[in-house]
Structures are given as C-alpha cells and as structure tokens.
Amino acid sequence: MIQVLLSGCGGRMGREVAKICEVSDCFEIAAGVDPVLPECAFPVYSTFNEVKEKIDVIIDFSFHTAITGLLAYAKKEKIPAVIATTAFTPEELAEIENASKEIPVFKSANMSIGVNLICELAQKAAKFLPDFDIEIVEKHHNQKVDAPSGTALMIADEIASVLPEKVEYVYDRHSVTQKRSKNEIGIHAIRGGTIVGEHEVIFAGHQEVVTITHTSYSREILANGAVCAAQYLVGKPAGMYNMKSMLNEA
Numbered sequence: 001m002i003q004v005l006l007s008g009c010g011g012r013m014g015r016e017v018a019k020i021c022e023v024s025d026c027f028e029i030a031a032g033v034d035p036v037l038p039e040c041a042f043p044v045y046s047t048f049n050e051v052k053e054k055i056d057v058i059i060d061f062s063f064h065t066a067i068t069g070l071l072a073y074a075k076k077e078k079i080p081a082v083i084a085t086t087a088f089t090p091e092e093l094a095e096i097e098n099a100s101k102e103i104p105v106f107k108s109a110n111m112s113i114g115v116n117l118i119c120e121l122a123q124k125a126a127k128f129l130p131d132f133d134i135e136i137v138e139k140h141h142n143q144k145v146d147a148p149s150g151t152a153l154m155i156a157d158e159i160a161s162v163l164p165e166k167v168e169y170v171y172d173r174h175s176v177t178q179k180r181s182k183n184e185i186g187i188h189a190i191r192g193g194t195i196v197g198e199h200e201v202i203f204a205g206h207q208e209v210v211t212i213t214h215t216s217y218s219r220e221i222l223a224n225g226a227v228c229a230a231q232y233l234v235g236k237p238a239g240m241y242n243m244k245s246m247l248n249e250a
C-alpha cells in the first residue's frame with residue numbers, strides 16, 4: 001500500500017481524494033494536514049512538522065501559503081509531492097521549482113486527465129488546421145467568480161505555443177465593431193446553474209468545423225487525476241512532472 005499524506009484533507013478536494021483512497025487497493029491515507037483539524041478516519045495534524053507516520057507521497061489540495069511548510073517537510077524526508085493547489089505567488093512558484101531539484105514534484109492546475117488530453121488534441125489540431133479560426137467556449141456554475149477559467153487559458157496557451165501568430169486573446173467582442181482577425185483566439189465564458197465545467201475548442205474553417213469538447217460531471221475526476229499522478233510519481237527521480245509527462249509516458 002502506498003502511504004499518502006493528504007494536505008488540505010478537510011477541503012472539498014481533500015475529501016474527494018480520501019473517498020477514492022478508502023476504496024483503493026493501492027493507496028491508504030496515513031495522515032492529513034489541515035489547520036482546521038477536520039474529523040477524518042486518519043490522524044490529522046495542523047502542521048507538517050507534527051506528522052509521525054511513514055509517508056510515501058504527499059497529495060496537496062490546500063491553500064497556496066501551505067507550500068513552504070510542505071516543501072520543507074518533503075525535502076527533509078525525501079518524499080515526492082503532487083501539488084494540485086493553485087494561485088501560487090511567483091516566489092512560491094520559485095520555491096516549488098527549487099524543491100524539484102531535490103525531490104520529484106508533480107504540479108498541474110487541472111488534474112483531470114481528460115482536460116490535459118484535450119490540450120494535447122487542441123495543439124495537434126492547431127498544427128493541422130493553421131488557417132482555421134479558433135474559439136474556446138467554457139461553461140461553469142453560477143458560483144464561479146473568475147472568468148475565463150484557468151483551464152481555458154491553459155488550452156489557449158497550448159495552442160499559441162504551436163501557432164505563434166495567434167498572439168491575440170479576444171474576450172469581448174461587444175466592445176468593438178470589426179471582423180475577427182486571423183491571429184486571434186476568441187475565449188468566451190458562460191455561467192449558470194450547477195455546471196461543473198465544460199470546455200469546447202472550436203476550429204472553424206471554410207465549410208467545415210472541428211470541435212473538441214471536455215465535460216466534467218464531478219470533482220471526482222480531479223481527485224482521481226491527482227491519485228494517478230501520485231502513483232506515477234512514486235519512484236521517479238527528482239524533477240518537475242506534469243500531466244503532459246504522465247500522458248506521454250502512458
């Protein structure tokens with residue numbers, strides 16, 4: 001059994017990861033870290049220094065400020081870490097990068113295997129269809145405060161990395177009255193109801209349209225991606241890993 005330390009074990013994502021591990025034949029949550037000390041089926045500590053259990057891998061869905069304590073512990077104990085938390089400061093990102101020189105670190109802002117696959121597919125399609133107009137449409141529930149989603153931007157960045165002429169991200173056609181230019185990627189956000197998350201990448205050419213869509217029906221897919229990442233990371237040499245490296249090795 002792979003022994004997991006679950007950082008942010010009391011949160012929405014932490015609880016999803018715990019549910020998956022509860023029924024897993026490979027993973028067991030040995031302990032959790034969460035300052036609110038939630039009630040869990042495993043020991044929970046408020047800081048990493050207090051953890052006494054033997055740990056094989058850390059899965060982190062917490063808050064960006066937790067990263068310094070997490071990395072200090074992981075480096076001291078030589079434990080690989082799956083970092084799913086988002087919104088790190090540039091300084092924290094540098095800490096993660098530095099830690100990866102000593103331990104294996106897996107980091108992705110979207111742990112859905114499907115979303116990362118559509119990034120790759122969109123990149124392939126962009127190379128194949130360089131003259132097509134590209135528009136990304138994302139849909140989320142009515143509680144989401146940011147727009148467009150980080151994932152829509154991630155997809156746009158992947159496309160732009162193979163089509164450097166697509167330099168312009170256009171979010172709002174309402175404010176200007178002009179035709180779209182060839183070098184833009186349109187990005188559109190829809191908000192409503194309880195939609196967990198949908199991303200659609202549209203390649204529109206002369207009398208033909210190719211559409212790549214991903215739909216998330218629950219947080220379980222994100223938790224599951226993090227658990228797969230943990231399995232992939234255990235035993236790897238120090239370095240930075242992400243969904244792309246994992247999918248490319250699959």
Ligand SMILES: NC(=O)c1ccc[n+]([C@@H]2O[C@H](COP(=O)([O-])OP(=O)(O)OC[C@H]3O[C@@H](n4cnc5c(N)ncnc54)[C@H](O)[C@@H]3O)[C@@H](O)[C@H]2O)c1
Nearest residue numbers: 008010011012013034061062063066084085086109110111
């Ligand atoms: N990579 C992905 O696919 C993905 C998916 C969903 C959420 N996220 C990110 O994961 C994070 C958690 O999301 P959530 O929806 O579970 O949030 P949440 O607010 O429900 O849970 C966060 C938990 O972290 C705990 N926490 C706060 N400070 C901590 C610390 N110093 N050490 C340990 N735990 C601490 C909180 O007490 C809380 O229980 C966010 O950054 C979110 O953006 C990433």
